[in-house]
């Protein structure tokens with residue numbers, strides 16, 4: 549009887565611990581945007597096969613590195629895919645984000661490809677090698693309809709954007725920080741795809757910063773470039789315990 553209770557007790561503890569862990573995971577799978585190409589592939593059934601071949605390979609790779617790219621097949625239908633998570637996600641959260649985001653690309657087919665942006669991860673597929681693209685005609689921004697017209701907020705946003713532009717290219721393409729002006733804070737995150745070197749990252753982010761500045765006084769902005777993602781907000785959204793935030797505030 550005692551052993552039995554103890555077993556049940558342990559199971560409850562175990563289940564509780566497990567569900568707490570799961571509910572703590574935040575892969576930030578909030579959908580930001582999907583863009584699909586306009587040109588169609590020659591043989592879409594091959595393309596689907598290549599895509600599942602690539603995502604099978606990427607599932608392990610992304611868990612290890614939070615970044616993966618691979619191409620498979622014969623031109624003109626050779627398929628190139630690149631995926632990456634924001635660095636503040638844990639490896640588990642990254643894998644969860646990838647599992648979800650990778651299901652959204654096939655709905656672009658028979659287009660030659662597309663891009664999907666979540667708050668926590670990114671994926672792109674094309675029939676050509678786009679890996680080192682920094683900017684493209686599809687690049688866009690999302691400014692929230694809610695605004696904060698206080699001067700302090702604009703100052704804080706301006707400051708967090710400049711600091712990220714300064715730091716991210718030298719910190720493996722990633723920065724997550726906040727700045728405060730007279731008690732008003734702005735939070736930011738910038739991420740270049742890891743295939744880009746420091747200079748290309750810098751080019752991408754300087755365009756992204758210019759774009760984000762034009763969103764002020766929106767309280768939230770996201771910039772979706774070919775080579776990088778940038779976001780600012782009036783609320784904290786990063787996992788700071790993961791070594792992301794190194795600003796003084």
Ligand SMILES: *[C@@H]1O[C@H](CO)[C@@H](O)[C@H](O)[C@H]1NC(C)=O
Nearest residue numbers: 562563564565566567568569
């Ligand atoms: C929950 O997370 C903690 C620390 O992250 C870990 O030590 C523990 O083993 C995890 N529990 C389960 C059931 O995964």
Ligand SMILES: *[C@@H]1O[C@H](CO)[C@@H](O)[C@H](O)[C@H]1NC(C)=O
Nearest residue numbers: 590591592593594595597625
């Ligand atoms: C696509 O390629 C497969 C395998 O190479 C082939 O069996 C199939 O007939 C092709 N389909 C079209 C529409 O060309």
Ligand SMILES: *[C@@H]1O[C@H](CO)[C@@H](O)[C@H](O)[C@H]1NC(C)=O
Nearest residue numbers: 597598600601602604620621
């Ligand atoms: C994926 O492609 C590679 C290279 O073309 C091939 O060796 C491998 O068998 C393929 N895997 C699957 C699951 O189709």
Ligand SMILES: *[C@@H]1O[C@H](CO)[C@@H](O)[C@H](O)[C@H]1NC(C)=O
Nearest residue numbers: 587588589590623624675676
């Ligand atoms: C991509 O697909 C289009 C449409 O089939 C084709 O015209 C183009 O040449 C392909 N690109 C490459 C690099 O093969």
Ligand SMILES: *[C@@H]1O[C@H](CO)[C@@H](O)[C@H](O)[C@H]1NC(C)=O
Nearest residue numbers: 572573574638641787789790
């Ligand atoms: C944040 O990161 C830490 C360190 O990697 C991790 O233990 C924690 O579970 C993460 N929290 C969330 C909400 O993702």
